[in-house]
Amino acid sequence: MKYAFQKIERKWQRIWTEKKIYKVKDIFKRPKFYCLDMFPYPSGAGLHVGHLRGYIATDVISRMKMMQGFNVLHPMGWDAFGLPAENYALQHKIHPEIAVRRNIKNFKKQLSKIGFTYDWEREINTTDPNYYKWTQWIFLQLFKAGLVYESFEPINWCPSCKTGLANEDLEKGRCERCGSRVEKRPLRQWVIKITKYADRLLKDLKYLSWPEHIIKMQKDWIGKSEGVEFEMKVFKGNEELKEKIRVFTTRIDTVFGMTYVVLAPENKIIENLKLQIKNWKEIEKYRKEVEAKLAEEREKEKTGIKVEGILAENPFNKEKVPIFVSEYVLADYATGSIMGVPAHDKRDFEFAKKFNLPIKKVIEGGQKERECYEGEGILVNSGEFSGLNSTQAKEKMAQWLKERKIGGKK
Template identity: 50%
Template sequence: MEEEYRYTEIEEKWKSKWEELGLNKAVDFSEKPKFYLLVMFPYPSGSGLHVGHCRNYIPADVVARFKRMKGFNVLHPIGYDAFGLPAENYAIENGVHPKMSTERNIATFGRQLKNIGLSYDWDREFATSEPSYYRWTEWFFEFLYKRGLAYEDKSFQWWCPHCKTVLANEQIIDGKCWRCDTPVEKKELKEWFFRITTYADKLVEGLDRIDWPDRIKSMQANWIGKSEGAELAFKGIGNDGNMYDIPVYTKRIDTIFGVTFLAIAPEHPLLSSLTTDENKEKVAQYAEEALRKVDIDRLSTEKEKTGIFLGTYAVNPLNGERVPIFVGDYVVYSYGTGVVMGVPAHDERDFVFARKYGLPIRVVVSPDGKDFEINEAYVDDGVLINSAEFSGLSSTKARKNLNKVIEEKGIGRSTVRYKMRDWIISRQRYWGAPIPVIHCPQHGAVLVPEDELPVLLPDEVDFTPRDTGESPLANDKEFVNTNCPIDSKPASRETDTQDGFACSSWYYLRYADPKNDKAPFDRKKIDYWLPVDLYIGGAEHAVMHLLYSR
């Protein structure tokens, strides 16, 4: 009779042997060719691994073993994306402290990963919730702040009523929170941002140098949404009789003579000033209802467009014509300038809007330079007609000439715009890296001195999310009350924490030097190990983690 296969004993034997020989350890500066194999590290937001983890990690491990056998010095690390909504929501649902549940889950994950036999370099293991790690997440915040790339501003942001926190645009999927599928709403709050739009051009250009699937690169390019156009100011006649500059961005300045109305976003700061007294109540009610809709629905060409006339007019800067101003739900303040010049003959949404509200439809571009009747918007380039001295020019030539004219007259300029917005990193939650800022009545926002980092997350806190728009840390007076680093007078700490992606956006760099307590990493080790040779992860983070990491 054949002897029983005692797999547990055999597996334990070989796991111990592998560990004893250090077969899976990466060696810094080895003479062997290096191979950096990175996997998307897991959220410890469940009591253990699921089959989806195995689907990702086992094929990656096969590659790692193959490369070692081929003579490569393989860096194949693992860690845990421990801060943020996934881990905190798990803790709340299970009635335990996030620190306790996270540490317990990490221990389970680690044991299961080892039981599977995955060949990670366990000496490089870390969790983003460890002070030795988030010290450097805070350091990066200060690094960006000192260079004008982190700033605080007040604006309307997406709010998840279930998670009770602000969400970045990238974290809204079909109008719902990316973690809990709750429909989101708009809320005006003061938030911290990273100025990622500064790097929009580099992010677009860099896609040509990345060996990624075309689908992922296309998703990022569309999200960044680079467009070339012109910005010019219409003059709005306010309810008080004053004139207001109303900046408008357009990719089609060649259609400027076809403008028959302006549409302004419901959240635009000029909305009230441009609304007559008799229309204020219904406009305010309309704006409130419009702001309950998510941007993707408001911008969709499939959804019905609505609006209300404000009772005021704006003057076209090129022909002096007065056109009515509407508030429209299909205009979003965070896109362009928050005002659309309505050209019904040459824009599908404007055409539908004009038909609905009986507004003029004036053709100013035609395929052959001749006037014609239209039953739908003509959106292609062509030859200008009914456009004063610009009639007869091609759309391309007209755009060039018109850009020159508005710059010479001082009423506008050619410019580049992006659909991508700056990254909101504030979260009104407990479980995240603290924002290392002290608010001083005299000096405003002041950075915590670098030698005092990390600002530690206190353990004894009621971490239940609030409806007020404040983080639970706001109720911890021992955490909040401090002194200004400049004059030592009473001041208060920032109580929002950083988005979990602030931690996960640089973890691949830390793997190269995970024990460094003098800097986030050593440059020589980064130069040796980077770039990542193979990344295995999900496409769901194409416009979040993969964008922020770049």
């Protein structure tokens, strides 16, 4: 006997639709179960097997829960905003609204052939004003609470797709979709301060029974980096300039060992100091070279250029240290500038050796002279903070900066 799937499936799907058997009612007596998929982006190409791979799995779970007596909500919708829609419209010379509507129609037709348990009366479309008025409302609440701010953040930019990509969307520095080499570009955008909730987000990861590599991704996204940010005055000879360099460090306890400062080539302060910099042409050329490189390449190599004509002042001991521009500082790491402490940071150590910079020991860890020690320990050569251990010093130094209104914990 042959299974006439075309006839049989069509018949039952028609009956399911007529009887509305997947209509979700607001029943409060039964236990609830919410099963949420990532909504597809309705492209012109239609569904691909990757969509079904995920959607069938969640549908199996939804059906099981229904049979176990749960009131299951398993909605479907369209994540239809964004540059892909705009690019598609430009390419095909049609209005994005029309293109999106057409693509959704096709997606829906394709999905209905599979026989999913979706309640289509609860369909969601992110480009529907009735939907996005709520995303806008949420944004406004975040804004009022001071949890969003505008910033120029460097993003991964695919020049061919004309879109920004998350680090997870890259394959060896190339765009996952089209294989183009991805550039770093500063882009005006809104940033949400999830770091404010980093502690709680990290702590609650333990309640998730997710694979280890997914948990790791979440941790990277939450992106908590406990440290201190502080500002350094900039001098041209004895003249204090109005620009200040903001430095972020997770090891403020080593601040007396600072023998130089490094700025990311993209750091905007460099442009503001342009007139004070003697070797501006050279710096400009270097910045262009670095721009074309990928983040991984940059962190491996340690090329750099000394900024001639200006110095930065360590607020703790008033020592003036040279300023470098180097690719090993990434603009999207905190402030885009770091303090160079070669005695207690391996990367700084290598950089200092290359440029013949002083190595000044400030943490006692039993290390030999001119050796790098990254661990914590007792502070030496650190003025009033000498004799404290790293943990105590971190607290006291953050406090010291806060009292002088030039920095604090971040």
